[in-house]
Amino acid sequence: MNESFRGVNIIIYRVLIYGGLLFWAFICLFPIFWTVTTTFKTAVNVTQGHLIPWIDFIPKWIGLRSLGLSPETIFEISTVRDEFLKRFVNSAITSVSASTLAVILGSLAAYGLSRFEYKLGFVKNSDISFFFLSQMILPPVVLALPFLVLYRELALLDTTTGLIMLYALMVLPIVIWIMRDQFSTIPLELEEAGLVDGLSAWGVFLRIVLPISFPGIVAAFILCLVLSWNEYFFAALLTSADAKTLPVMVASQTGSQGINWWSMAALSTAAIAPLVIIGIILESYIVKGLSTGAVK
Amino acid sequence: MPFNYVGTDHIPVQRKVLGRSIILITSVLLAALFLIQLLYKSDSITFGFENWRPILYMYLLWSAALCWGVLLIKGERGQRVLFVLPAFLFTIAMVIFPLIFSVYISLHDWNLSAFEGQKFSGLDNFRALLGDAYYWNSLLNMVYYLLAIVVEYAIAFGLALLLNAQIVARKFFRVVFLLPLMLSPVAVSWMIGKSLMEYRFGPAAALARQLGWETPAFFSSTEIARISLMILDAWTFIPFMMIMLLAGLQALSKEVNEAAKIDGATGWQHFWKITFPLMLPVSITTTVIRIIFKLKLADIVINVTSGGPGGTTDTVTSFIFREYRDRSNVGYGTMMAVVYLIIIIILMTLLLKQLNRWMQKVT
Numbered sequence: 001m002n003e004s005f006r007g008v009n010i011i012i013y014r015v016l017i018y019g020g021l022l023f024w025a026f027i028c029l030f031p032i033f034w035t036v037t038t039t040f041k042t043a044v045n046v047t048q049g050h051l052i053p054w055i056d057f058i059p060k061w062i063g064l065r066s067l068g069l070s071p072e073t074i075f076e077i078s079t080v081r082d083e084f085l086k087r088f089v090n091s092a093i094t095s096v097s098a099s100t101l102a103v104i105l106g107s108l109a110a111y112g113l114s115r116f117e118y119k120l121g122f123v124k125n126s127d128i129s130f131f132f133l134s135q136m137i138l139p140p141v142v143l144a145l146p147f148l149v150l151y152r153e154l155a156l157l158d159t160t161t162g163l164i165m166l167y168a169l170m171v172l173p174i175v176i177w178i179m180r181d182q183f184s185t186i187p188l189e190l191e192e193a194g195l196v197d198g199l200s201a202w203g204v205f206l207r208i209v210l211p212i213s214f215p216g217i218v219a220a221f222i223l224c225l226v227l228s229w230n231e232y233f234f235a236a237l238l239t240s241a242d243a244k245t246l247p248v249m250v251a252s253q254t255g256s257q258g259i260n261w262w263s264m265a266a267l268s269t270a271a272i273a274p275l276v277i278i279g280i281i282l283e284s285y286i287v288k289g290l291s292t293g294a295v296k
Numbered sequence: 297m298p299f300n301y302v303g304t305d306h307i308p309v310q311r312k313v314l315g316r317s318i319i320l321i322t323s324v325l326l327a328a329l330f331l332i333q334l335l336y337k338s339d340s341i342t343f344g345f346e347n348w349r350p351i352l353y354m355y356l357l358w359s360a361a362l363c364w365g366v367l368l369i370k371g372e373r374g375q376r377v378l379f380v381l382p383a384f385l386f387t388i389a390m391v392i393f394p395l396i397f398s399v400y401i402s403l404h405d406w407n408l409s410a411f412e413g414q415k416f417s418g419l420d421n422f423r424a425l426l427g428d429a430y431y432w433n434s435l436l437n438m439v440y441y442l443l444a445i446v447v448e449y450a451i452a453f454g455l456a457l458l459l460n461a462q463i464v465a466r467k468f469f470r471v472v473f474l475l476p477l478m479l480s481p482v483a484v485s486w487m488i489g490k491s492l493m494e495y496r497f498g499p500a501a502a503l504a505r506q507l508g509w510e511t512p513a514f515f516s517s518t519e520i521a522r523i524s525l526m527i528l529d530a531w532t533f534i535p536f537m538m539i540m541l542l543a544g545l546q547a548l549s550k551e552v553n554e555a556a557k558i559d560g561a562t563g564w565q566h567f568w569k570i571t572f573p574l575m576l577p578v579s580i581t582t583t584v585i586r587i588i589f590k591l592k593l594a595d596i597v598i599n600v601t602s603g604g605p606g607g608t609t610d611t612v613t614s615f616i617f618r619e620y621r622d623r624s625n626v627g628y629g630t631m632m633a634v635v636y637l638i639i640i641i642i643l644m645t646l647l648l649k650q651l652n653r654w655m656q657k658v659t
Contacts, residue, residue, distance in 0.1 A: 017458055017461050017463060018463070020454070020455075020458050021458055021459075021463065021469050024455060024458075024473060025469060025472045027531070028472050028473055028475055028476055028535075029472060029475070030492075030499075031476075031484070031487045031488050031492055031531075032475065032479075034487070034491070034492060034499065035483075035487045035491070038491065046497050047496070047497050049497060049499065051499065105382050105383040105386055106383060108378075108379045108380070108382060108383065109379060109380045109382075109383035109384070111379055112376060112377075112380040113379075113380060116376040116379070118376075118377070118380065128380060128384070131384075132383065132387065135387065135391060136585075136588055137588055137591075137640060137641070137644055138391065139591055139592050139612075139613060139633070139636065139637065139640065140592055140594075140613070141592075141594070141612065141616050141617070141633045141636070142398060142633040142634065142636070142637045143391070143394050143398070144616075144617075144620075144633070145398065145401065145616075145620060145626050145629050145630045145633065146395070146397045146398040146401060146630065147394060148408075148620075148626065149397070149401060149406075149408075150394060150397065153347060153348040154347060154348045154349050154351075154352055155346075155347040155348075155349050156349075156352075165390060166390070168386075169386070169387070169390040169391065172383065172386070172387065176383070200372075200375060201372070201375045201376055201379075202375055202378075205379075226478055229480065230479070230480035230481060230482070232480070232481060232482045232595045232598075232599075233592075233594055233595060233598075233613065236598075236617075237617070237620070246480075247480050247481075247482040247483070247595075248482075250480070250482050250483055250486065251482045251485075251598075251599050254485065254486050254490055254599060261491065264486055264490075264491070265491070268483040268486050268487050271482070271483045272478070272480060272483045272487075275478040275480070276475060276478055276479070279471070279474060279475055279477075279478040280471055280475075283467075283470065283471045283474055286474065286477075286539075287470070287474070287542075287543075290536065290539040290540055290543070291539060291540065291542075291543030
């Protein structure tokens, strides 16, 4: 009697757990599914609330055609596609460069702070760390308007360079935060051995520490990439024609949406696709990066 | 700090002199260029540069010279300084200088679209701010949005527990649960805010009708719009909290769990008596970081409601954004931002102090 009661309990427990998991998986996936399928829906399908392709509605290339990316338009000249590709490339260049810059500056600083003792008057290591990490609290809006004025004076308004510097600044504390933890897990004996072998501090860093901490660096890089690819606020304020990024283009289209759901859906799909793919392939790195700071 | 011994390498005097003179020369050059440009821009002299870009290049050159000089003067020790110096110079240029500049702007009547340019106005902007009901409303909204973190935390903890249970396809669920974090808030604004929750054809509206809400409108009244925005933001950020909490759960030793099982604690007791207290440090880190991110909330509000209906769902950031977009009023916008920053710094310091004290009492 007790045994069977326990068995029932376990079954209920399993059902609850998998029920919860499947429910949340649905919550996470449905908006993505909806957006991707809406790309292929005509107006009628949208208004009738058809959901499942091939059963509820026949998929059409309508969304991708509006971007000039469908099979029959891909070889034709399309201004929309040129515009889209330009924004896409802008986003890619900006986010990759900013992440690279932040990872280089941040890892160096994190390594220095985790290994050496600095003293400049009353400023010590903990103060320098605090100086860097406290940048995280700084809301972008505080810097946005001063940068608008400064960039105008520096002729950096609407340039990719200007945006790269800002994004690097934005993600730098996160890199330092992650990398400091990464470096503190590396056994010191390895580095001491390097020093004994006559390597300089930089030699030890480049030859010994860097290869070991490579996974951590990748994790930090990907987090930076996600943040800077998705950044909208600065891009919306500081770019207008040349350096405009994909999120700004998406945002500018939402206003004039009208009934044109498929092209908005196609645009949104294109904006999220790179990171969805990165997320699926490199999930373990992202988890690693986010987990670093959580457990001390 | 393991490597505290300093190399005994002898640095020749000429090298030190060279290092010092490099730093000195570039510093003088930087100061001179800055001064010339300042005078030129204020029409005191007739020569100068078209814009400030050369000063930026000079700053880069000066930074490089500083790094090199330190290396020359200090040798081994200079090598160590060189790890932190670049990031430091970068941050100084990009944060400290603009921050000081922002205080300057906030004390001016400065409209970018006006012809007159800036005019010193002292604390006029601040007085205007005190009487600006919209600003106070956006601060109040921030409190509401911050309170939503409690619910986000509960859901994220639940999900972390689910993922930590004995399940098949854990990797699959982890990837799926993580996906919303990867999506750009702007795209999410359209995907969920403007299409799923669209009042005529959106599936969410259809579902709401099925459930008995006859005229579902997710963004037409202030309260409901606020909740909708919270849901949108929670959807993208719950994965973030979930992953951190999951890392915490996995770090809890297996023995603790097993010991509790042998004691015969039920799942519920086990959670409240053992797991939850042990998870407190991780929970606090997660929540504090989430608060920091929440304070920057803007993208979704700008793109979904643009503050509507009637500016009642604005966050501070989105309000300032629109203030600039609609009126190009840089001076007033900056004043609002500076006040916001001061409020944040005070509250965060108090919060962290309080948490520290509390944690010491608990553990």
